[in-house]
Amino acid sequence: xxxxxxxxxxxxxxxxxxxxxxxxxxxxxxxxxxxxxxxxxxxxxxxxxxxxxxxxxxxxxxxxxxxxxxxxxxxxxxxxxxxxxxxxxxxxxxxxxxxxxxxxxxxxxxxxxxxxxxxxxxxxxxxxxxxxxxxxxxxxxxxxxxxxxxxxxxxxxxxxxxxxxxxxxxxxxxxxxxxxxxxxxxxxxxxxxxxxxxxxxxxxxxxxxxxxxxx
Numbered sequence: 001x002x003x004x005x006x007x008x009x010x011x012x013x014x015x016x017x018x019x020x021x022x023x024x025x026x027x028x029x030x031x032x033x034x035x036x037x038x039x040x041x042x043x044x045x046x047x048x049x050x051x052x053x054x055x056x057x058x059x060x061x062x063x064x065x066x067x068x069x070x071x072x073x074x075x076x077x078x079x080x081x082x083x084x085x086x087x088x089x090x091x092x093x094x095x096x097x098x099x100x101x102x103x104x105x106x107x108x109x110x111x112x113x114x115x116x117x118x119x120x121x122x123x124x125x126x127x128x129x130x131x132x133x134x135x136x137x138x139x140x141x142x143x144x145x146x147x148x149x150x151x152x153x154x155x156x157x158x159x160x161x162x163x164x165x166x167x168x169x170x171x172x173x174x175x176x177x178x179x180x181x182x183x184x185x186x187x188x189x190x191x192x193x194x195x196x197x198x199x200x201x202x203x204x205x206x207x208x209x210x211x212x213x214x215x
Contacts, residue, residue, distance in 0.1 A: 001183035002030035004073035006055070006081035011041030012168065013079035013100055013175055018048045020176035027183035031071040033064065035083055061086025068093075075182055078137060079175065082114055087139050095188030097137040100175045102167045104149055105133040109142030119160040119167070128154050130163060132171040134178045136189060147189065150174045 003021060005014050014032060021027040032045035035055035045052045053067045065088060068076065078085070078099040090097060101109055103118045108130075113121070122130045131152040136144040150170045154163060182189060 001027045001074045001186070002072045003027050003179060003183075004031040004033065004068050004071065004076045005029055005041075005045075006076065006078050006085070007032060007034050007039065007041035008036050008082040009039055009041060009080045011039065011044040011080065013171055014041050015044050016172040016176050017077065017079065017179060018044065018050070020180065025180055025183070026186075027075070027179055031068065031073055033067060035081070041080070055083075058083035059086060061088035065089050065092055075179065076137075077175070077179060084141065085137060090137055090139055093137075095136065096182075098134055098147065098175075098178060098182070099137050099142070099144070100171055101133045101135065101142055102130075102164070102171065103133065104129070104131050104151070105135060105142055105146060109133075111141045113142065116160050116164065119163045122154065122163065123158060123160065130154050130167055132167055132174050134174060148174060148178050 003017065005017060007014050014029075018029055021029050029045075029048070029050050031051050031053060032041060033053045033055050034042050035058050037054060042052050051071055055064060057063065064086065068089070074096065076089075076093050076097040078097070081099075085097070103109065103113075103122055108118050108121050119130070129151050131150050133146055134148045135142070135146045138144040150173075152167050152170050
C-alpha cells in the first residue's frame with residue numbers, strides 16, 4: 001500500500017513510518033507533502049529517497065489531491081500536520097486518511113490543540129492518564145472515529161516536556177502499527193458495531209507501560 005504523509009514539523013512520526021514501512025512489510029511511504037519549507041520532515045524524506053511535495057496553499061484541495069494521485073497514494077497519514085485538510089481531499093480518501101493526536105480523544109482535541117498546548121491542558125486538568133490517539137480524518141479537527149489509543153501515565157512531577165516525550169515514544173509505536181494493520185486490511189477502514197476498525201497489537205509496549213517508565 002502506497003502511503004502519503006502530510007507533515008508540518010520535524011517529522012519524528014514520519015521517521016517512525018519510514019523505519020517501519022520497509023520490505024517485506026505491506027506498506028511503503030511514497031510521498032511526503034509539507035506546508036513548511038525547510039521543515040525537518042522534508043529532510044527526513046529526502047534522506048530516505050522519498051518524493052516530496054510543497055503544499056503552497058493548504059486550502060487548495062485540488063492541488064493536494066492531484067499530488068497524492070500522481071504518486072499513487074492509497075492511504076494518507078497526517079503526522080504532525082497542522083492545517084485542516086480540504087473537504088475534497090477528505091472525501092476522496094474517505095476511510096483512508098489517518099491522523100495521530102498526542103492525547104486521548106475526544107478530550108484535549110480540536111482547533112488550536114496541538115503540541116505543547118495539548119500537554120499543558122492535560123496537566124492543568126489533573127488527568128492521571130494521557131496517550132496518543134489514531135483516528136480517521138473528517139472535515140473537523142480531531143473529530144473522526146477513533147481507530148486506536150494507547151494509555152500513558154501522567155506522573156506527579158510531569159512537565160509539558162516530560163509528558164510530551166513519554167506520549168511521543170508511544171506515538172512512534174502506535175502509528176506504524178495502525179498503518180501496517182490498515183495496509184494488511186487492504187481496504188477503506190470502517191468501524192464495526194463495537195466501535196473498532198481492527199485490532200492493533202502492541203505487545204512490546206506492555207512492560208514499559210506497566211512500570212510507568214518512558215518508552
